[in-house]
Amino acid sequence: MQIEAMEIESAVDKALARLDLATKASLLAGKDVWSLPAVPEIGLKSLVMSDGPIGVRGTRWTPDDPSIALPSPTALAATWDPELARRVGRLLAQEARRKGVHLLLAPTVNLHRSPRGGRHFEAYSEDPFLTGRIGVGYVAGVQDGGVGVTVKHYVANDSETDRFTVDVRASDRALRELYLAPFEAIVREAGAWGVMTAYNKVDGTTMTEHDGLVNGVLKGEWGFDGVNVSDWTAARDTVGAALGGLDVAMPGPRTVFGEALARAVEEGRVPLTVVDEACRRVLRLAARVGLLAGAGPVVAPEALPEPVDGEGLAREAASRSFVLLRNDGLLPLDPGRLTRVAVIGAAAAEARVLGGGSAQVFPERVVSPLDGLRAVLPEVTYAVGADPRTKLAPAAGDFGLHAVFRAADGTVLGTQPLQDGSARWLGDLPDGVDLAALDSVEVAGEFTPAIAGTHRFGIAGVGDYRLVVDGVERFAGRLEADSDDPGAALLNPPELRFDVDLSSGRPVQVSLTHRVARAEDRDEGAFITFRLGHATPTPPADALIEQAAAAAGTADVAIVVVGTTEEVESEGFDRSSLALPGRQDELVRKVAAANARTVVVVNAGSPVEMPWRDEVAAVLLVWFPGQEAGAALADVLTGVAEPGGRLPTTWPVAAADCPILDVEPVDGVLAYDEGIFIGYRAWQRREGPAPAYWFGHGLGYTDWSYDTIDVRPASDPDLAEVTVGVRNTGTRAGREVVQVYLAAEAPEPERPARWLTGFASVSAAPGEAAEVTVTVPRRAAEVWDDGWTLVPGTYRVEVGRNAADVRVTAPLALGS
Numbered sequence: 001m002q003i004e005a006m007e008i009e010s011a012v013d014k015a016l017a018r019l020d021l022a023t024k025a026s027l028l029a030g031k032d033v034w035s036l037p038a039v040p041e042i043g044l045k046s047l048v049m050s051d052g053p054i055g056v057r058g059t060r061w062t063p064d065d066p067s068i069a070l071p072s073p074t075a076l077a078a079t080w081d082p083e084l085a086r087r088v089g090r091l092l093a094q095e096a097r098r099k100g101v102h103l104l105l106a107p108t109v110n111l112h113r114s115p116r117g118g119r120h121f122e123a124y125s126e127d128p129f130l131t132g133r134i135g136v137g138y139v140a141g142v143q144d145g146g147v148g149v150t151v152k153h154y155v156a157n158d159s160e161t162d163r164f165t166v167d168v169r170a171s172d173r174a175l176r177e178l179y180l181a182p183f184e185a186i187v188r189e190a191g192a193w194g195v196m197t198a199y200n201k202v203d204g205t206t207m208t209e210h211d212g213l214v215n216g217v218l219k220g221e222w223g224f225d226g227v228n229v230s231d232w233t234a235a236r237d238t239v240g241a242a243l244g245g246l247d248v249a250m251p252g253p254r255t256v257f258g259e260a261l262a263r264a265v266e267e268g269r270v271p272l273t274v275v276d277e278a279c280r281r282v283l284r285l286a287a288r289v290g291l292l293a294g295a296g297p298v299v300a301p302e303a304l305p306e307p308v309d310g311e312g313l314a315r316e317a318a319s320r321s322f323v324l325l326r327n328d329g330l331l332p333l334d335p336g337r338l339t340r341v342a343v344i345g346a347a348a349a350e351a352r353v354l355g356g357g358s359a360q361v362f363p364e365r366v367v368s369p370l371d372g373l374r375a376v377l378p379e380v381t382y383a384v385g386a387d388p389r390t391k392l393a394p395a396a397g398d399f400g401l402h403a404v405f406r407a408a409d410g411t412v413l414g415t416q417p418l419q420d421g422s423a424r425w426l427g428d429l430p431d432g433v434d435l436a437a438l439d440s441v442e443v444a445g446e447f448t449p450a451i452a453g454t455h456r457f458g459i460a461g462v463g464d465y466r467l468v469v470d471g472v473e474r475f476a477g478r479l480e481a482d483s484d485d486p487g488a489a490l491l492n493p494p495e496l497r498f499d500v501d502l503s504s505g506r507p508v509q510v511s512l513t514h515r516v517a518r519a520e521d522r523d524e525g526a527f528i529t530f531r532l533g534h535a536t537p538t539p540p541a542d543a544l545i546e547q548a549a550a551a552a553g554t555a556d557v558a559i560v561v562v563g564t565t566e567e568v569e570s571e572g573f574d575r576s577s578l579a580l581p582g583r584q585d586e587l588v589r590k591v592a593a594a595n596a597r598t599v600v601v602v603n604a605g606s607p608v609e610m611p612w613r614d615e616v617a618a619v620l621l622v623w624f625p626g627q628e629a630g631a632a633l634a635d636v637l638t639g640v641a642e643p644g645g646r647l648p649t650t651w652p653v654a655a656a657d658c659p660i661l662d663v664e665p666v667d668g669v670l671a672y673d674e675g676i677f678i679g680y681r682a683w684q685r686r687e688g689p690a691p692a693y694w695f696g697h698g699l700g701y702t703d704w705s706y707d708t709i710d711v712r713p714a715s716d717p718d719l720a721e722v723t724v725g726v727r728n729t730g731t732r733a734g735r736e737v738v739q740v741y742l743a744a745e746a747p748e749p750e751r752p753a754r755w756l757t758g759f760a761s762v763s764a765a766p767g768e769a770a771e772v773t774v775t776v777p778r779r780a781a782e783v784w785d786d787g788w789t790l791v792p793g794t795y796r797v798e799v800g801r802n803a804a805d806v807r808v809t810a811p812l813a814l815g816s
Contacts, residue, residue: 043293089141372630
C-alpha cells in the first residue's frame with residue numbers, strides 16, 4: 001500500500017524542525033563518495049547512491065559483488081519499447097535493494113547531437129520524443145521498486161571535450177524543444193525523485209548554479225519536488241550553488257556545502273530558507289525510499305513488483321535491441337543446413353558488453369559471441385583476424401591474481417582476489433583496510449605461459465609503480481597523466497609496455513605495486529585505479545587477416561564481429577573518428593572476398609562507418625549488448641528471436657557527411673548554431689549525401705504493408721488519434737514498429753520536414769492484419785516562443801518505417 005504524500009510531508013516537517021543548522025548543512029554534502037550522513041536522533045538512515053544505468057555497481061568498483069549487466073542505453077532505446085524499459089527499471093530496483101542502494105545515478109537523457117560524442121552509448125537517442133518515452137518507462141520502473149533515480153545530466157551535456165568547463169550556447173527554442181524536453185517529460189509524467197546537474201555551463205552559467213534553469217524551469221515550471229544532486233565535483237561555489245538550486249553536493253566529505261554552507265548562512269550570504277528547502281527535499285527522498293522514521297517507504301515491501309529473472313531479461317532486451325541493417329536473405333541461419341561456420345574477430349571472443357567510465361559494472365558471467373554461437377551451430381572455427389585494441393587487455397584470470405594492501409612498514413592490511421589485472425577502488429576499500437594507514441597496493445600472481453616467445457606486459461595508470469616479472473624489475477618510476485581532464489586517470493590512463501621472453505610451461509611470478517597518495521592528500525576517500533596488462537605472442541597482423549580469410553573460405557558461413565574499443569568510445573573524451581579502429585575494415589573485406597555468405601556483427605555503442613556494408617550478405621548491429629551478448633546473438637542469427645531493434649539515431653555513410661560534427665569548444669564556448677536541427681532533422685534539410693541508415697531504420701525476418709490510416713480528433717490536451725492498419729506480408733511471424741511523424745505545410749515558423757510524434761509496436765502472424773492507435777499530443781504542434789504556442793494550420797500525419805520511409809499519410813487541420 002502506498003503511503004499518502006501528506007503523511008510524507010508531515011514526517012518531513014517534524015524531522016526538519018528538530019535539526020540545527022550544522023546538521024541541516026551536513027545533510028546536503030556527501031559523507032563520502034557514495035552516501036549521505038545518517039541522523040539517528042530523528043530516525044534518518046544513511047542514503048546510498050550508485051552508478052547505473054545498465055546495472056547497479058554499488059559502493060565498490062570491484063567484481064567482488066557482481067551485478068546484472070544489461071544492454072547499453074542506446075540498445076534499450078533501439079527497442080522502441082517503453083514497457084520493456086519499465087521492466088528493465090524494475091530489475092534495476094531489485095538489484096539496488098539487494099545491494100543496499102537507494103538512489104540510482106541514472107538514466108542519462110542527453111541527446112546525440114554529434115555522432116562524435118564519446119558518451120552517446122550511455123544516452124538514448126538523437127530524438128527528444130523517443131528519449132523521453134524510453135526515459136519515462138525506465139524511471140517509472142525503478143521507482144516502482146521503491147528506489148530513486150537522478151535523471152542526468154541536466155542539461156546540454158551532450159559531448160565530453162572540456163566537459164568540466166565548456167559553455168554551451170543554445171537558443172531558448174533549442175533548449176526547450178530538444179535538450180530540456182526529455183527531462184520535462186520524465187519529471188512531469190514519471191515524477192522523478194532526483195535530477196543530476198551537469199559540469200558544463202549553459203549560456204555563461206555553470207549548471208550547478210543555474211538559477212533560471214533549475215529554480216525557474218525545473219523546480220518552478222515543472223514542479224519538480226525531488227533532489228538536485230551535483231555531478232561528482234561539479235559544485236564549485238557555496239553561495240552560487242545554494243542560490244542556484246543545488247540541493248546536494250557530491251562527493252564528500254569535503255564539498256562546497258556542509259560546514260562551508262553553514263558558515264555562509266551565519267554570515268548572511270545564504271538565507272536559512274534556502275538550506276531548509278534543500279534539506280526538506282533530502283528528507284522527502286529519504287522518506288520515499290524508506291529511510292526516515294515515521295514516513296515509511298512510498299512503495300511498501302508487500303507492494304513491490306514481482307522478482308525479475310535478471311539473466312532472462314538481459315537476454316530478451318539484447319535480442320529486442322539488435323538492429324538488422326542489411327540482409328540479402330541469408331538470415332536467419334538454419335543450423336541444420338550448416339556444417340562449418342567461421343567466427344572471426346577479437347570482439348567475438350571478448351565482446352565489449354558495456355561502455356567505459358561510470359557505466360561500468362561487473363557481471364557474474366559474460367556469454368561471448370563465440371560461446372553463444374558454439375552452443376547452437378555445428379563445427380565452429382575461430383580466428384582473431386584483427387585486434388583493434390591499442391592498449392593491452394587486463395591480465396587474464398589464469399594469472400591467479402590477488403591484491404595485497406600494505407602499510408608503509410610493510411604490514412599487510414588486507415588481501416582481495418581479482419578477476420583480472422584491473423585494480424580499482426573508489427570510495428570503499430576491502431573490509432579491514434584502513435585508508436589512513438594504506439601505503440601501497442600490489443597486484444600479484446603466478447603465470448604459466450602456454451606459448452613461448454615474447455610476452456608483453458603493461459602498466460596503465462597515473463602515479464608511482466614498480467613492475468617485477470620473473471624476478472626482474474622491469475620498471476620503477478612514475479607515470480604522469482597525459483590529459484588535463486581530472487577523469488583521465490580513471491577513464492583513459494597512460495600506458496607503458498615491456499617485452500619479456502618467456503618459456504612455455506615454466507611458471508613465473510608477476511607483481512605490479514602502486515604507491516597510493518598520502519592520507520593527508522585525499523579529499524574524498526580512496527581513489528585507486530590502475531591496470532596490469534598482458535598480451536601473448538601473436539603472428540604478424542598481415543598473417544592474422546590471411547588466417548581469417550582462409551577460415552572463411554572453407555566455411556558455409558562467415559560471421560565477423562567488429563566494434564569500437566574503450567580507447568575510442570568511452571566517457572571522458574569524444575571520438576576523433578567514426579572509423580572502426582585498427583584494420584577491421586580490411587578484415588571484413590578480405591573475409592567477404594573469401595566467402596559471399598558473410599554476416600558482419602557490429603559491436604559499437606554509437607555510429608561507425610561501414611564502407612563494406614554493400615559487400616556483405618548481412619549487417620547486424622548489437623550495440624553494447626550486456627552480459628548475455630552471445631546467447632542473444634545466437635537467438636537472433638538462428639531465428640529463435642527476431643531482430644527487434646530500430647535505429648534511435650541516424651547512421652552516416654562517412655563522418656564528413658554529417659550535418660553536425662563539432663564537439664570542440666572555441667575559446668571555451670560550444671555554440672549550438674544549428675538550433676533545433678540535429679539528427680534526422682538536420683539530415684532532412686541539407687543537400688548532399690543521404691545517410692547510410694535513417695533514424696528508425698531496422699529490418700525484421702518478415703515484410704509489412706501499410707494499408708490504412710484514420711486520423712480523428714482527440715480530447716484535450718491531445719490533438720488527434722491516428723489508427724494505422726498494417727499486414728504481415730511475409731512468411732514468418734514478426735513485430736513491426738509503426739512510426740508516426742508530423743509535418744507542417746506552413747513555412748513559418750521554421751520546423752523540420754517531419755518530426756516524430758508517436759510510435760507503437762504490433763505483432764502479427766504471416767498474412768495477418770493488425771491495427772495500432774497512436775495519440776498525437778498537443779506539444780507536437782507547439783513551438784517555444786517565450787512560452788509554448790500552438791501553431792495553427794494544415795499538417796500531414798506521416799506514418800512509416802523510418803524518418804525517410806513514409807508509407808501512408810493523412811491531413812490534420814488545427815485551428816488557433
